[in-house]
Amino acid sequence: MATNRTFTMLKPDSVEKGHIGAILEKINASGFRIVAMKLTQMTTADAEEFYAIHNERPFFGELVEYMTRGPIVAAILEKENAVEDFRTLIGATNPADAAEGTIRKLYAASIGENAVHGSDSDENAAIEGAFHFSGREMF
Ligand code: UDP
Ligand code: MG
Secondary structure, three states, X not given: OOOOEEEEEEOHHHHHOOOHHHHHHHHHHOOOEEEEEXXXXXXXXXXXXXXHHHXXXXXXXXXXXXXXXXXXXXXXXXXXXXXXXXXXXXXOOOHHHOOOOOHHHHHOOOOOOOOEEEOOOHHHHHHXXXXXXOHHHOO
């Protein structure tokens, strides 16, 4: 995946609360083009692999439970400086620390249930995009 791309998930809480439309609207309004997108549900094995970097952390079990409890929207987004600009758009991991107007400030309930994922590097954007989409889907 090119470095002008990032990967996002609208997490189960966003889907449950009916926030898909509002969050996608904000993503588009912020200049991101949706390159690939699907509604899908992660298995326990999927979530354990996706978040493997956190598998020693005390919140890992809860994180896997949360991320597998219902559907997510997975998407690849394109924009100049996509990774950094998307992290700015979503705000801090803990919504209590997130800047006004960010997606997490607007829609996240807590540090655990924080509405959206955004890749933290170009390398991880490529790995995470490929985790959810085949080459043919990444048009
Ligand atoms: N998380 C959590 N408790 C914490 C830190 C993180 O439940 O104390 C969850 C939260 O859903 C977060 C995810 O684990 O989005 C990954 O954590 P990371 O530190 O990578 O935050 P992010 O990159 O999503 O901002
Ligand atoms: Mg992270």
